[in-house]
Amino acid sequence: MPAPPPPPSIALSILLLRAAVSSALGLDSSTPKHQAPIVTHLRVPGTGKIGVNLGKKTTAMPAGCGIVAVKEGDEFRDSFLDAVQGEMEELIKANHSVKSFKVTRQVYEAKFGKIGYDESNSGVVDTKKKKKKKPKKDKDGKEIIEPEVDPMTEVLDVVYVQNVCFGVAAGPVCASTGEIGEVAIGRGERDSMVVLGRDCSVTVQFTVGGLEAAAAAALGEEEMNAIDLQSDKGAYPTEGSLGKHGSALNDKFSAPATTVEDVAVGIEKAIIEENAEMVVNPWDVAGEIDYTKLIEKFGSQEIDAALLARIESAIKKIGKVDTLHPWIRRSIFFSHRDMNKILDCVESGKPFYLYTGRGPSSAAMHLGHLVPFMMTRWLQEAFDVPLVVQMTDDEKYLWKGVYNDGDDNLDHYRGLTIENAKDIIACGFIKEKTFLFSDCEYVGLMYPNIVRIWKSVTYSTAKAMFGFEGGSNIGQSAFPAIQAAPSFPSSFPVVLDAGRDSKMACLIPCAIDQDPYFRMTRDVAHKLTPKDHPLGGKPALFHSKFFPPLQGAAGKMSSSDDSSAIFLTDDSDEIARKIKSYAYSGGQETSKLQKEKGANLEMDVSYQWLRFFLDDDAELEKIGKDYGSGSGEFWATGMVKNRLIGILQEMVKKHQERRAKVTNEVVREWMEERKLSF
Incomplete structure (x- = not known):
């Protein structure tokens, strides 16, 4: 690589x-x-x-x-x-x-x-x-x-x-x-x-x-x-x-x-x-992202009105939340695989669990990293289900680590796992229903399923799906099976109290670029689960769009470019500076033109970020109407940026306060192998 x-x-x-x-x-x-x-x-x-x-x-x-x-x-x-x-x-x-x-x-x-x-x-x-x-x-x-x-x-x-x-x-x-x-x-x-x-x-x-x-x-x-x-x-x-x-x-x-x-x-x-x-894969996202074409290319399904109605009906019967998450209402989560079958499980009383993950590449996570975790937290509460969170410290070492004559920095990525886990815990998950694990520490219990997946997938298939070449180290070629293994409940014999005969279904909330891993998983899932599994052993997926970088509403935020992201370690002044300096504007070049033509909301980063973090639908609609027409309270870019700055400053400050209470010992408690409550 x-x-x-x-x-x-x-x-x-x-x-x-x-x-x-x-x-x-x-x-x-x-x-x-x-x-x-x-x-x-x-x-x-x-x-x-x-x-x-x-x-x-x-x-x-x-x-x-x-x-x-x-x-x-x-x-x-x-x-x-x-x-x-x-x-x-x-x-x-x-x-x-x-x-x-x-x-x-x-x-x-x-x-x-x-x-x-x-x-x-x-x-x-x-x-x-x-x-x-x-x-x-x-x-x-x-x-x-x-x-x-x-x-x-x-x-x-x-x-x-x-x-x-x-x-x-x-x-x-x-x-x-x-x-x-x-x-x-x-x-x-x-x-x-x-x-x-x-x-x-x-x-x-x-x-x-x-x-x-x-x-x-x-x-x-x-x-x-x-x-x-x-x-x-x-x-x-x-x-x-x-x-x-x-x-x-x-x-x-x-x-x-x-x-x-x-x-x-x-x-x-x-x-x-x-x-x-357009390029979308687990390692690169480039070009103008057309999500309609992406659904066609990946072969997933759009989250349509009928599915929204079923989700809303299901969560209201459970009674933990009373309305759909804004990201579902606004099509930020836009694509799925077998979500209808997950709802069949809910309606028939069959259990399922959530699985998501994080590759710890830096000590400071940014807002884009929070998107799948915030959605997963809502799903956990709404459906009252257990959750496993995979920390792929092994993956980051295989792709980014240093190895020289026996000297390596694997422990560096294991340390980042602890730091990133603090941010994940601070998202507000239910401890009794959540298990965080490091691949380096937990892989032993998943290993039988990893071996089964290796046996089921040819190298030709892996090369075609992931682009592996002669220069890829053998760990990279083997890793997809490690990310696939948590999709099967038998990988958690204690945590989910599951054996190979378990019929427990799995739902994976993730960004669409992670889909190739689970397309492979779904192709071989029937070999690892009972024949009467409600989804044929396959994990279901719930796909999000990419959280856009500050420089443009298309594409994906990058942790390697400080000016493209708001990090969870940024203070209020830094948040304001970045939004004012870098957030790409869809507004016109002059006040006169802005009042005549209004802003391009699709290109405006501040407005697109408000679609993520402004919960009030009525206020979001007003801002879009004002800014898009160049009239009203939010007619200009500066007003929209200021509203976004206020929301982000409050959100990041509260996150930092929650994170400050998460010690290394607390992380170890969340990562302790134990039977979850469900």
Whole structure:
């Protein structure tokens, strides 16, 4: 699998440094420069190293061409690094806004021309420059099989820095250049060098400070050492051109794209307005999400009016809640598998349980992570049923962990399990009916079912469903069975008092991107349960839409991009700052236009977030009517943002107060194997 991306400030600094190098060498900085991912060789937190290959010597190169400037004190080298440092300081000081969007490689290349793929999985390279690499070998001399990723399904981070540059970044980036804080160019003998002449290459080592420094340091040196992307050898555009991508780009638009602003318009037109190819799987969500098409693609069923009526009737008979959850009424939970059969169980008095989970990848969860848990809490209360919560610390280690000669950080993810469990408990679940478990600790009791699932699923099926390739470690290939096992009550002989003859049904509330795991599960379920199981052994599913990031109402919030999310650790001031600074507005550019045309509610993040967190249907309808028409109390973006800020500040504060009462000992009590009450 690909190495984890660098922190957002370093990913953005890489693009800016290439532009700064271009300007320092006298190239036309007003010309858009297509840039590919390049070196981020992070050996200590907060540092990086880039390699820029400028292509063949051209008339655009300065008189210093032919000089090899490596050693500290070289006059040309030092003056060049001073110029690069000055360019970077100006770019940061200017606080240019940054637009970023995810797009599949296939769509990107269709719009901007062919880009070669580096099979080392490090990024994009120029195929003409690519050299065949010697196979890597381990300490015993055995060849290391590199990951194989289909470049046509790869998801790229495309970035446009206003009035500066555009390109493909090495990962998510900051929302503005000012967020980087500072960039210090390395001056030591091995830090930076300039080799002009035949190769026309520049290497610059740098250290990033500012907002990302603490976050980078928090990752720890082990995790940083895992980020070791190789340099590309792509030709850098020369003066007055768009390099090898210029003709392909210009062919796509009616007028030649000769300014950065033209390129930005072109990118938005090609990628946003024309809707980049939709990608939804357990690891990547990209493009404009069309939920109707997603239902067709996955083969699930829409939650229609008839099903809503059945759910409402069932919960009213149970008597624990008296109305449907707003997320069900508003089609935020929009798709299902066999929910009708779960209601059949309810009406006939047959038992069922809830199963959901969390992959602990960071200590701080964000609002998007809460969505399935808040829905699950409501379902637990409404149907008065038990719940199991799987903490997949094993999964996160297999995909993101570090292993080097016996030294690993598995315990890091086991520690995150405890921290994330505190947030889950703070959601308000019923302790007597809830069991949280770590895969690393509990897997033994699930193992018989895991083995049965392994036996039932061919590797060809797993490859087709999950995209496993030769470079996937064997743990990744085996993991889907571990996520599938809690779907069967016999995986909990004590907690659910269930044996292999149990007919207890399972309902899984989850985001739609997790569906592939359970499609596989449903295909083999009949082999693990009694023949007269009410759902044929299959788990039922209740799918949610994605909670949108601050930068746009389409897509999925990311914990790797601080500016895309409100975290449960954010204070009131930080919540207000993020909403005001980053929440994408569907309003018009001027007050006059807003009053004439109103806002695009589908594109407005603040309004879409209110659909999640404003319970009052009447107030939500009023805000939508006012904002959508540009009239009334909530006619403008500022009013809508302020209402959202107030709701989130109160909600997050209450969550933090509940979480503060959850100690490590309390978590252990919730994770103790015990028979649940049902």
